[in-house]
Amino acid sequence: MRYDVAVIGGGPSGAVAAAELARAGVSTVLFERNFDNVKPCGGAIPLGLIEEFNIPAELVEKKLSRMRARSPKGRFIEMRMPNGYVGMVRREKFDSWLRSEAEKAGAVVVEGLVNAIQPSGNGFVISTLNNKVPPVEALRIIGADGANSKTADELHFPANELKVIAMQQRFKYTPAIRKFSDIVEIWFDGEVSPDFYGWIFPKADHLAIGTGTEDNKYNIKALQKRFIQKIGITDTPYLDEAAKIPMKPRKSFTAEKSILIGDAAGLVTPANGEGIFFAMRSGKLGARAMIEHLKKNAPLKNYEDEFRQLYAPIFFGLEVLQAVYYRNDRLRESFVAICADDDVQRITFDSYLYKKMVPAPWSTQMKIFSKNIYHLIKGR
């Protein structure tokens, strides 16, 4: 078979891209290695994403507008989102719904692990493991196959530089842990993560508890074990899961005839590890640039330029925040203290919910700046 575009990977980025392409009348094939894939993920998504992509209510298991941050010394700060909420989804259902939307739009969705991409004529030939799907020809490729992207390797993109390894365990609710069922809890604690954070995310019938750290630096299993002990949970998890999170965009994620989107491109924000929104947004922007490219010969690089223009300030700001405050427990203690400020909470949540840098009045900026300086000096 011959298609205009082959999208490799049927997670949020690939499914959104395939749907967008098919809706524009571009013949599209979407490869997913396993339709029953359970992507290890906290599944926390902002309200802006739910609205933009019309996520059906039944997929959003919880709508949480309260968040608690815990400092290394055990101080808790409670924060509120008056203008929205964090939605909790379960990835196995979420991804499968997104793929069904792509199929409804007209994309051909096939199950097979892509293991080779060869240049051929004006395009490529894509092969799958054991020829589960007979080789497919496509003029252009979108790599959406996650942090360890085979597409990126086959097409010689620059490396995905910074990877965090994250582990998560799922616990069915018991009376002992039900108290966590209606609030997001985040732990800033060097014993739980020396360079990231730990999370407790409530779902409909279970808690997802996890932590992350830079790959190959610390023992993620030992960190997770300590986290569970510190929370005081003695129940046994029904699922352990782990995966890498690429928290730095690749030096380049577009080529002449192919692009990378989502985790494959390294599009997860530092400090908070948020990737679902950027996966879906990059899927949409990438697909739109691909449509312009196929119809009007516009360069695919337009996609990367647009993504960087829109989101580079957010990536930069969060990189600085992580570099400054996640270095040691004194600084983490200061960070949690700053989170107690109402203006900090409002600005943080407004920009999280809709991914817009919300300008604050000068007086507020000066107040937050002074607090940062004070806490940084104290933290040192």
Ligand SMILES: Cc1cc2nc3c(=O)[nH]c(=O)nc-3n(C[C@H](O)[C@H](O)[C@H](O)COP(=O)(O)OP(=O)(O)OC[C@H]3O[C@@H](n4cnc5c(N)ncnc54)[C@H](O)[C@@H]3O)c2cc1C
């Ligand atoms: C433990 C953990 C917790 C997280 N929590 C959150 C969170 O709460 N909120 C948030 O926003 N982000 C979170 N993230 C990040 C988020 O999961 C990712 O950023 C997001 O899944 C990226 O979507 P994607 O479609 O680009 O890639 P993926 O979701 O990784 O999808 C890639 C898809 O490609 C398929 N695939 C891979 N290789 C091939 C191949 N060779 N051929 C065919 N198919 C292939 C895979 O099966 C998969 O379905 C978390 C990550 C981890 C590891």
